[in-house]
Amino acid sequence: MSTTETAASRPNENIIEVRDLTVSFGGFNAVDGISFDVKRGEIFGFLGANGAGKTTTIRTLCGILNPARGSVKVEGRDVSSSTAVLKPLIGYMSQKFTLYRDLSIAENISFAGSLYDMPPARVKARAAELFDFIKLREPQDTIAGDLPGGARQTVALCAALLHDPQLIFLDEPTAGAAPRSREDFWALIRALASRGKTVFVTTHYMDEARYCARIALMDRGRIIALASPRELKKIYNAQNLDEVFIKAMGAGGAR
Numbered sequence: 001m002s003t004t005e006t007a008a009s010r011p012n013e014n015i016i017e018v019r020d021l022t023v024s025f026g027g028f029n030a031v032d033g034i035s036f037d038v039k040r041g042e043i044f045g046f047l048g049a050n051g052a053g054k055t056t057t058i059r060t061l062c063g064i065l066n067p068a069r070g071s072v073k074v075e076g077r078d079v080s081s082s083t084a085v086l087k088p089l090i091g092y093m094s095q096k097f098t099l100y101r102d103l104s105i106a107e108n109i110s111f112a113g114s115l116y117d118m119p120p121a122r123v124k125a126r127a128a129e130l131f132d133f134i135k136l137r138e139p140q141d142t143i144a145g146d147l148p149g150g151a152r153q154t155v156a157l158c159a160a161l162l163h164d165p166q167l168i169f170l171d172e173p174t175a176g177a178a179p180r181s182r183e184d185f186w187a188l189i190r191a192l193a194s195r196g197k198t199v200f201v202t203t204h205y206m207d208e209a210r211y212c213a214r215i216a217l218m219d220r221g222r223i224i225a226l227a228s229p230r231e232l233k234k235i236y237n238a239q240n241l242d243e244v245f246i247k248a249m250g251a252g253g254a255r
């Protein structure tokens with residue numbers, strides 16, 4: 001491949017490559033020998049019941065946890081040994097801890113910028129761009145804890161996007177949000193993908209999963225199916241993704 005080719009001219013290249021990944025807590029394998037690739041620019045969904053291993057997988061892909069076995073590559077580099085190089089490329093919106101509730105929107109954003117050593121002027125410009133992108137209506141001095149759930153999540157998304165990462169991990173970003181807010185949030189996810197970003201997202205909501213290019217179904221640390229929404233419906237002879245989930249988890253439960 002010519003070195004002059006840009007990322008955009010290689011749309012099918014894998015941005016993430018996971019091989020035989022096992023992550024253990026004590027003797028327990030929370031992630032148990034999974035392998036998969038994520039393509040550049042796709043919305044990749046990770047679905048599974050509570051405790052399936054979704055968050056553990058994301059943390060390992062971000063380099064926060066180390067594998068007990070197997071390998072994780074992002075942009076062709078081993079994550080555990082290239083954390084510093086990969087950090088600018090990765091955005092992570094964690095499942096529970098997203099914003100400081102006692103700080104204002106602006107303070108939260110400025111703190112997020114300091115984590116990436118961004119100059120204040122750059123943080124300000126980027127925040128303005130992102131607030132425009134999410135159509136933030138609330139004044140920037142609003143305390144994060146006073147924001148409605150949906151708005152809080154979109155501000156948290158801005159914090160995760162501030163340093164303009166190529167690859168964004170969203171761990172249950174819409175959990176507990178009202179249906180309307182979930183729709184709005186997914187419009188943002190799709191807008192990110194249309195701008196060439198790769199989005200790795202976990203959710204419990206099967207209706208949202210239809211927006212993913214491909215979905216990995218996870219059950220007790222293992223991937224039991226990985227395909228597009230349309231293919232999954234075919235594989236499980238299901239009318240919709242809810243039915244896929246029920247049938248897949250039933251099959252996994254019989255293991």
Ligand SMILES: Nc1ncnc2c1ncn2[C@@H]1O[C@H](COP(=O)(O)OP(=O)(O)OP(=O)(O)O)[C@@H](O)[C@H]1O
Nearest residue numbers: 025030031048049050051052053054055056057095
């Ligand atoms: N730090 C930890 N120490 C010990 N066990 C852990 C730790 N983190 C996760 N686990 C266990 O690993 C398993 C997978 O947890 P994980 O949080 O990855 O699941 P999940 O799919 O994200 O679940 P949820 O949908 O509830 O967020 C669970 O059994 C959990 O109790």
Ligand SMILES: [Mg+2]
Nearest residue numbers: 054055056095
């Ligand atoms: Mg989780």
